[in-house]
Amino acid sequence: MATSLAILSTGLVTSVGLSAPAACAAIRAGISNPSETRFMGSGGEWIVAHQVPLTELPSGRAKLVKMAAAAIREALQPIEPPSDGSLPLLLCVPETDRPGRLPEVDDALFRALQIELSYRFHPTLSAIVPHGRTSVPLALGQARRMSVEHGQQQVLIAAVDSYNLWPTLVHYQRAGRLLTPLNTNGFMPGEAAAAVLVGAATGGGLECIGVGQGFEAAHIESEQPLRAEGLTQAIAAALQDAGCSLDTLDFRITDLAGEQYYFKEAALALIRTLRVRKEEFDIWHPAECVGEVGSAIGGVMLAVALAACRKAYAPGPGILIHAGTDAGQRVAAVLRYRGEA
DSSP: OOOOEEEEEEEEEBTTBSSHHHHHHHHHHTOOOEEEEEEEOTTSOEEEEEOOSOTTSOSTHHHHHHHHHHHHHHHHTTSOOOTTSOOOEEEEOOOTTOTTOOTTSSHHHHHHHHHHHTOOOOTTTOEEEOOGGGHHHHHHHHHHHHHHHSOOOEEEEEEEEEOOSHHHHHHHHHTTOBOBTTBSSSBOBOEEEEEEEEEEOOSOSEEEEEEEEEEOSSOTTSOSOOOOHHHHHHHHHHHHHHTOOGGGOOEEEEOOOSOHHHHHHHHHHHHHHOOSOOSOOEEEOTHHHHOBOGGGHHHHHHHHHHHHHHTTOSSOSEEEEEEEOTTSEEEEEEEEEOOOO
16 A cells, blocks of 8 residues: 555553653653552452553443543544544454453444544444454554545544453463563553544654554464564565565564563564664563553554654654564554654
8 A cells, every 4th residue: 555644643541641741751761650459369469550540430441431532632632623523433442352351342432432522423434443452553554545545634543441350350360471479471451542643644744654464373372383474474564565674664662561472473573574684673662661451552652653753762763563462463564754744
């Protein structure tokens, strides 16, 4: 696909900041804010997680709605949203088979968001994107297609997720995947909401110029030897779409949340795709600060990329982002910052 898409504005609600500027500043500084949950592990210890510090909010779907609405309002602040329902919303939520997934996070969440915002999104172009950590990069691809096929000038991508639910915590604890004093090969659960307003590129700003997908048969729940074939395929496809090679990019932002499997996969994929030696090729993983936030991590990555470019602390203008699900889906995207128009 030849067209590129600009990242216009972002909104975040995380455990380390209730706005994109606050959260990105905390992530840049490496600040983390985990706290004890009201759930107890099998060893009698309190489970620690990254929790959004809004204690007045209810739990479950109601909290997800409040968080997502706040992120959306922030992302839409720079513009006057059209009142005719012509703005599509791509709502990114957990994959349908995610353990402990709330049953009300699809159409019901979409309807509740419209009520909370007192705003109606495009009735036919709006869609649910239920692919967990890969949802936001996939939604970027959908937004690009809308721009080409429907002439859509702007699309809103929103994502909200929480691992801080008892059925989810129980599953990952029993699987030995939660980070605890006795298990260093695990992730710390979290919750977050993100919103990203994208639009047709006009020659400036942070642009998404390539998106690619792959599938990893040797996923984390399989017993096959890992060769990172799925992530390698996704990165190669994104680079081909963007018309560039990996050595022309400057750093990576990923969904890595602490498990050794995914760090090994990222290293293997780099070896298999980087053909020219680079002295430095930084890898950023904001989940270190906000926790495992599922489908929201893609929005966090885009917000971090935009803030780093605008505030000139990015290592360079070329960025690779990639994400993957436990079931093997892999997505990569190439971003390039061309300065503000």
